[in-house]
Amino acid sequence: MTDHVYQKIELTGSSTVSSDAAIENAVAKAGQTIKNMRWFEVLETRGYIDNAKVAHWQVTIKIGYTLD
Numbered sequence: 001m002t003d004h005v006y007q008k009i010e011l012t013g014s015s016t017v018s019s020d021a022a023i024e025n026a027v028a029k030a031g032q033t034i035k036n037m038r039w040f041e042v043l044e045t046r047g048y049i050d051n052a053k054v055a056h057w058q059v060t061i062k063i064g065y066t067l068d
Contacts, residue, residue, distance in 0.1 A: 004066045006038070012060045019045050022059040036066040 013026025023040070031037060040061045048056035 006064045007067055008062045008064045009034070010043070010060065010062050012058055014056060014058045016056055019047075019057045019059050022057045023061060026059070026061055027063065030063055034063070034065055036068070037063055038066060039064045 009030070011026045011030060013022040013024070013029070015021035015025055023042070027037070027040060040063045042059060042061055044060040046058050047054050048058075050056075
């Protein structure tokens, strides 16, 4: 097994659908430019309320990826 070195970035994804969709949006966007993504961790979840309903989700995550 090869030893790995990881780097982490912090991103905030958003969605009007759900917190899971906000995470998926952040991971998908990062995947456009970052290779070798391996894991994510949720740091913070927050939302926007409009007319007594959740209108928008924001989820801050860290994504870890291996360096070439």
